[in-house]
Amino acid sequence: MNINFALIFFAIGVAFFFYNAAKKIAIIWKAKPENRFDKISTRLKSLLIFGFGQKRVFRNKIAGVMHAALFWGFFLLFLVNVNFASEILFNYSLIHLLGKAGNAYLAICQITSAIVILSVFYFIYRRIVTKPKELTLDWDGLICLFFILGLKASDLYANTFATNQNKIYAEYGHLLILLSFLNYMPFSKYLHIFLALPNIFFKSLKSFGYLPYFDVENEKNLTAENQKDFCLTRFSWKQMLDTFACMRCGRCDAVCPANISDKSLSPKTIIQKLNKNLARKNENKNIISSNELWNCTTCGACQQNCPIFIEHLPKIIELRRFQSMIAGNLPPETQLALENVISAEGQIKFGNPYGTQKEQKEDWTKTLPFSLPKIYENQKFDILLWVGCGGASDSRLQKIPQNLAKIMHNSGVKFGILGKEEICCGEWIRKIGNEYLFQIITRENIEIFKRYGIKEIITFCPHCYNTFKNEYQEFGSDFKVWHHTEFLANLMKRKKLHIKSKDFSMKNIVYHDPCYLGRYNNIYEEPRRLIDWKICANIKEMGKSREDSFCCGGGGGRAFMEETEGQKINDIRLEQLLKSDPDIIATACPFCFMMLDDSLKKKNIEDVKIMDIAEILNL
Ligand code: SF4
Ligand code: SF4
Structure with missing residues (x-):
């Protein structure tokens, strides 16, 4: 019984x-x-x-x-x-x-x-x-x-x-x-x-930070009235499974630069809020606030640190898509940068967020001791040097393509540029959620590459690199892309890299791993190998490096947004780097360069320099 x-x-x-x-x-x-x-x-x-x-x-x-x-x-x-x-x-x-x-x-x-x-x-x-x-x-x-x-x-x-x-x-x-x-x-x-x-x-086996395709022609994608309806239309079963599987351990929060700098963003809370609101009938259908969404730098640290592979990035970007394309709710300064690139109707304006005129896009080449082949002049070359918006527009960043061009020239590489025909790759436009304009730009770029028969591209920007390598394929691209550190390390391996001279005196260098190069594309060794080769010694490693690197604060469109909440992320990162007492902070990303340099200037630090690897090699 x-x-x-x-x-x-x-x-x-x-x-x-x-x-x-x-x-x-x-x-x-x-x-x-x-x-x-x-x-x-x-x-x-x-x-x-x-x-x-x-x-x-x-x-x-x-x-x-x-x-x-x-x-x-x-x-x-x-x-x-x-x-x-x-x-x-x-x-x-x-x-x-x-x-x-x-x-x-x-x-x-x-x-x-x-x-x-x-x-x-x-x-x-x-x-x-x-x-x-x-x-x-x-x-x-x-x-x-x-x-x-x-x-x-x-x-x-x-x-x-x-x-x-x-x-x-x-x-x-x-x-x-x-x-x-x-x-x-x-x-x-x-x-x-x-x-x-x-x-x-069931974790993602696609490239790190892969974003699901968004069909801009499909009305259903663009008629949702609130975040909840949008997410329910857009999220796959795996995105939903993520929200139930979260164990609230907070490992994502512990590495999130926005959270650490006291901004209103907690990747853990985003997952929790989605779970509560998507699974229940309730009144609040706008689940995540604008501030939470715009504070994300898309550094991917949360996703990389989650023990059970919850994918924060596709969810955050999906919600940004709603903000950008349906709610029309972009920070005003970002709206301006966007309008500099392309109009809301899809007409290319300056083609870059800085408003640089077409004719000025080649200004950086003026100091070169040789002339560079331009694609529109029908000059032939093997590889396209992609200069990027910052490299063509910002006087601090122009040093990067200048030094890279000199190294490539001295190493006998036959390369050229798009010059005035180059437009933004669209990376940050996708990250702020405007998939409609991103796709117009992507198709335009692919059409330019195909028209000129471009088969290989070298870029010094990890953001452009990631977009070309991992995102353009879905839109029919067909070319090989190199990050400049990969390309130069390859030349070095084949004993074809020619730089001014090696320098035994440069020992005090610390390297900052850019998120889109390391975390997104697993390129950790090439930059280090190049520096080691130049200084004939092993570079100093700092605590927060490689997979544990900390964002500069400039990704995900944040470089074109005011940072009004909490501490500045670039200041936090600079402090971490300065703990190694370096003379030079090396990096391999124009966004990181700009963000760290801004912080250095704000603090009036003059005895430390931020340098791209191309510049270091050319010293
Ligand atoms: S690390 Fe992963 S499991 Fe832990 S709280 Fe964050 S999302 Fe949830
Ligand atoms: S991607 Fe970076 S900034 Fe965004 S939530 Fe994750 S850790 Fe925070």
Whole structure:
């Protein structure tokens, strides 16, 4: 009779869980289709490394180890839970069937339970005492920790200390806690126990920061009345799954430059707000404020640091698309920069955000001791040097193409420029969400490249590089693109790089990794190799470098926006770089150059210089 009661109780508990879980799954199921079932072996490998191996979790040393102990402990103790259920429901011990192996397993489980209990105490201590800024300190986290504590304490008691009579009570207690926890989970952040591994398995295998195609001809995309309707039309099932899988660990907030500089942007909160508002019927259909959206520099640190591969960037840009194309809500200074490039109707104006006249776009070439072939003069060359809007317009940045051109010329590379025919690549226009104008510019550029038979492009701007390499393909581009550090490192490898001279005296250089070069395109070594070669020594590494680099504050269209909230991101980054006490801060991105140079000037620091790698090589 008792057993029947337990069985009914167990069945009802499990059924309730499945009922509530099914409601969540239905929301994900109804979202836009997207194929994430490709490259299964790559996906399984990621699952092994990042899911079961917890690779990203370990970035946070102590909390990472403790989380891994909890995670692995859960797996190891799974059979104990099944055994408890079997003993209570069927009076049958599965583990004792295993004989000596079963006893050994139970002994390991006792140690594991003790470790899991220790981890739980650590996490409770962290929530109540140390309270890191990035953690959401709500009851949900604590309730779940107490559930886990109850589960593991009853495990340990039943298998270690309890008499036969008490053991059965401990097992009943365990089952009761398990069913309560199971039914609490669909409403808590601990839903990630079920969703984290699938989320890792279905992670994006496209280029970092890949943005879903937006059909500007499709009216449905442009008729949404509010953010909520827009997101529900645009988000794929994986974007929805992300919002349910988030475990609110705050690792994204901890590395977000906007959040660190006290601006109103928390990538974790964005995911949480989307989850709450997209999944429920409510009045507030404009979910994320303009400030939150425009504060993002698209540096991608959040996405790179998320242990379960939640994709923040496509969601933020999708919401910016609504702001830009439907709500018409751009910061005024950005609107001006945009109008300098192209009119709202799609007519190219100056073709650059600075308002530089066509005739002035070649001014930077005037100081060169040789003349550069221009494409419109029908001069033949092998590779196009893409100068970019900043390189052609800003006197500080003009040094970059000048130095690069000299190196390429001296190294015997046959290259030329578009000159007055060059227009913006559209990168930042896409990042501020104006997909309509981005696509016009993209098609215009592809048409120019095809008309002149351009097959290879070299650019010193990682933003142009990323757009050409990873975004233009979807619109029919067919050319190879090099970042100048890649190109020069390749020349160096082939012993064809000719620079003025090596310099043994330049030792005090620190390198700032631009987000769009490192994080987006995994180019970390080439810039370092070039500097090492020039100075005949290994460059100094700073703490926040490579994958852990910190944004300069200029990405995502932020270079064309006022920074009115919180601290300036470029000041924070400069402080980090100055800790290495450098004479030269090297970088390989015109946006980073400008942002860091602005900060240097503001602080009146004259004994430190910001230099692009091309300039350093040419010293
Ligand atoms: S998005 Fe990822 S890193 Fe951020 S809180 Fe959620 S799980 Fe943690
Ligand atoms: S992309 Fe960078 S700035 Fe934007 S939310 Fe993520 S970490 Fe913050």
